[in-house]
Amino acid sequence: MATADAAHHDEHHAHPTGILRWITTTNHKDIGTLYLLFSLTMFMVGGLMALVIRAELFQPGLQVVDPHFFNQMTTMHALVMIFGAVMPGFVGFANWMLPMMIGAPDMALPRLNNWSFWILPFAFTMLLSSLLTAGGGPASGWTLYAPLSIQGGMSVDMTIFAIHMMGVSSILGAINVIVTIFNMRAPGMTLLKMPLFVWTWLITAFLLIAVMPVLAGVVTMLLTDRHFDTAFFNPAGGGDPVMFQHIFWFFGHPEVYILILPAFGIISEIIPTFSRKPLFGYTTMVLATAGIAFLSFIVWAHHMFTVGMPLAGELFFMYSTMLIAVPTGVKVFNWVSTMWRGSLTFETPMLFAIAVVFLFTIGGFSGLMLAITPADFQYHDTYFVVAHFHYVLFSGSIMAMMGGAYYWLPKWTGHMYDEKLGKTHFWLNTIFFNITFFPQHFLGLAGMPRRIPDYALQFTEFNVISSIGAFGLGLSQLLFVYVVIKCVRGGEKASDEVWEQPRGLEWTVPSPAPYHTFETPPRVA
Amino acid sequence: MTAATQQPPANRRLIFRLVLAVFAMFGFGFALVPLYDVFCDITGLNGKTGVTDSRTVEATPIDKDRWVTVEFTGNAASGLPWEFRPTVAKMEVQPGALTRATYIARNTSNRTVVGRAIPSVTPGEAAAHFKKTECFCFTEQYLDAGETKEMTVQFVVEPDIPRSVNTITLSYAFFNTEKFVKQKKITAKQQDTKLEKTHPGKKS
Secondary structure, three states: OHHHHHHHHHHOOOOOOOHHHHHHOOOHHHHHHHHHHHHHHHHHHHHHHHHHHHHHOOOOOOOOOOHHHHHHHHHHHHHHHHHHHHHHHHHHHHHHHHHHHHOOOOOOOHHHHHHHHHHHHHHHHHHHHHHHOOOOOOOOOOOOOOOHHHHOOHHHHHHHHHHHHHHHHHHHHHHHHHHHHHHOOOOOOOHHHOOHHHHHHHHHHHHHHHHHHHHHHHHHHHHHHHHOOOOOOOHHHOOOHHHHHHHHHHHHHHHHHHHHHHHHHHHHHHHHHHHOOOOOOHHHHHHHHHHHHHHHHHOHHHHOHHHOOOHHHHHHHHHHHHHOHHHHHHHHHHHHHHHOOOOOOOOHHHHHHHHHHHHHHHHHHHHHHHHOHHHHHHHOOEHHHHHHHHHHHHHHHHHHHHHHHHHHHHHHHOEOOOHHHHHHHHHHHHHHHHHHHHHHHHHHHOOOEOOOOOOOHHHHHHHHHHHHHHHHHHHHHHHHHHHHHHHHHOOOEOOOOOOOOOOOHHHHOOOOOOOOOOOOOOOOO | OHHHHOOOHHHHHHHHHHHHHHHHHHHHHHHHHHHHHHHHHHHOHHHOOEEOOHHHHHHOOOOOOOOEEEEEEEEEOOOOOEEEEEOOOEEEEOOOOOEEEEEEEEEOOOOOEEEEEEEEEEOHHHHOOEEEEEEHHHOOEEEOOOOEEEEEEEEEEOOOOOOOOOEEEEEEEEEEOHHHHOOOOOOHHHHHHHHHHHOOOOOO
């Protein structure tokens, strides 16, 4: 195999050292590390922006920042977290783990892999530096709804180009994942023997290929509307601003599954290990993942119930949205059944996994509430929506990644992380998370609108609680960074298996995983 | 791409198909634009109103037993230095009867400005049954500096409009369309000859 040869070939040359090693690397573990570090950096940057928002909302009235900057912060926080923290974070996990899980020596397209990563720092430099332009950064919300985004300044153009670059990066990454999974599996590793993390990533990659080009298309239309006198979204020239929302959410809804499916994969790896049982209902898990992916294409207009749709449309999107609860419910039941009568232990990764099952389900239920069209007219654009998507995105995606990081850190570094500090981080994180976001449900139900820097006096108490929680949540992530650094630098030597009889090929290689693994493909029984 | 040529054939085939899928989906994003318009035209969604001619209207019997309230509203979008309002706020019409209504527009700036009115009818289910034989929104409108003009719309509410609809609101948003017609020199004098050429009856 050409890639195997190339990897082998590499070994006989001296590796470039220092910064050049990282710039020129085509090794999946190096690139995985780069992605993960990038994701962590963006997580901190996006977190700081969230703290600006929460500082302003600590009290009613305007005190910390001016409203225009507040709008920039809500916009940038979302863009940075979605495209900078969650998506690259999962690509980092994919790079590290996919080849080791399917017994491949590397990703199928190593040079492309290098390029996919190195586009990202440039994209985010462009995006973040738009804050320094005259008029500030993009302030239209991350959804960039026309006509507001058409009226914005130069920063909108920079955002559009940054989104193009992130899109190219994601699409290349997705192509790489699909080719790797289809063509590089070890002998005997049939599709239905693949670990669930591999399956969820395969389906995620197809979603990326299907919808990232649509996002690229719709922001291109914005760009030409802004500068080349087209009228896609301008009624004066025969366009329609509502059409922006339709095209955007045709991308946007599959996108939210892109952000959560790999998280499902990670906890489907963690829970069996610490339950000491195989995953319950493996095949239904795969089918449920595929089902969720399919349904994600026919529910987009539930983000825009209030634009004035006919009744038939509202009913269709309401029922199709509710239908998603079925495969998602299958997953939750399977995780619980895996734990049922298992010999459970509660190491940090398991704590995170259980918290994800519990808290993600809360987010799922608030999603069902939002799916009810008549109720959505009340909840639309309130803090209830904010609470909902943070319960699925933070306590779903982000906490699954944290759990995954603790789970595989010993394999990556060769050292056990500090269990006591890990657990402390878990509890601080989870308690502060709930303090931050649970009160936002009540704020939303009481009618506090999102993306507004000021609020009516009756919302004060819950906002104070939420802001205190947010600062605690932010600070507790510093502990996570400390635990990771400490683990990289040293600690108790990890065994090859790390955990008690975990399943998966990644536990058959030494800890830390050597630079090249599975140059001779393993045989999977 | 040298990297691609070194790939095993199975990889190359798969990469080719995936890249094709990426371009197809990029195209699909743009294909959604005409699809959206077609969908709205068929269903009458989005308050898009229909066009008819006076002969058809004359052939339609008037429903003498029923009265429907038609409300008029209008605004000039930002960027159009016009005052724009309906002459009457509402009128009672009988389904099937051809009715005439007027709006008043005044150019408050000191130059000739071209604009176009985009209609919208609510509720959505009424839009498909609200047809016009004549409308200032069919074409670009030119107003000289300080000029005031009365603009006419002739419409009919079709008798098959659902019984549940008692009130229909016709709303116009007037937009500055200078940048869409700037290739031609704009003077109010040329207006009559140009009327049908710029946007021939599209989406009225």
